[in-house]
Amino acid sequence: MGGNDKYMRKYYPDALPTKVQGRVITEMRTVAAATPPGCFMEVGVYQGGTAWHLCEIAKTQDRQVFLYDTFESRLPYATVIKGIFPDSAVPMPPIAFAHIDCDQYRAIRQSVAHVLPMMVPGGIIWFDDVVDWIPGTMQAIKEMFGDQYVVSDTKKVYVKIPRAE
Numbered sequence: 001m002g003g004n005d006k007y008m009r010k011y012y013p014d015a016l017p018t019k020v021q022g023r024v025i026t027e028m029r030t031v032a033a034a035t036p037p038g039c040f041m042e043v044g045v046y047q048g049g050t051a052w053h054l055c056e057i058a059k060t061q062d063r064q065v066f067l068y069d070t071f072e073s074r075l076p077y078a079t080v081i082k083g084i085f086p087d088s089a090v091p092m093p094p095i096a097f098a099h100i101d102c103d104q105y106r107a108i109r110q111s112v113a114h115v116l117p118m119m120v121p122g123g124i125i126w127f128d129d130v131v132d133w134i135p136g137t138m139q140a141i142k143e144m145f146g147d148q149y150v151v152s153d154t155k156k157v158y159v160k161i162p163r164a165e
């Protein structure tokens, strides 16, 4: 068993499968849990691997969760919407944590354009796809946010929505 499998079994024995590394998940959970009141949402759910963790946090904090994918997904605690985001978007309360994991430049740009006006001050837009083998992801982030992004301890990129002065 690899190191990541051991980590997942130790800390998250009931979690759904995901290619996202355990330490990234732990950091994402910590960052999401610290956001101000508001819902969680995710674009790119697949088998629900990261969404499962968002639901776990949301349950303890009494937040709503909205999950979007072109595939059918089933996660009991969340509102799951099948279709191409943002065309498929349903009304949501102000968003505290948006997880954007949809792999492609155009989908990332369109997803962020939709969620940005709905983010609460102090909210977080977290990107999974900032990796060299998915061309254009970092380009999309830089075009939208310039250098106003954070590289996390586990080398993920996120954007924190400024709080009012």
Ligand SMILES: C[S@@+](CC[C@H](N)C(=O)[O-])C[C@H]1O[C@@H](n2cnc3c(N)ncnc32)[C@H](O)[C@@H]1O
Binding pocket: 017, 018, 019, 020, 043, 044, 045, 046, 047, 048, 049, 050, 051, 068, 069, 070, 071, 083, 084, 085, 086, 101, 102, 103, 107
């Ligand atoms: C890398 S997978 C998501 C992985 C998942 N977050 C996990 O934890 O394992 C990317 C998913 O994004 C979905 N996707 C891509 N573009 C989308 C869009 N515009 N709207 C909805 N889903 C999209 C794909 O169907 C695919 O299931």
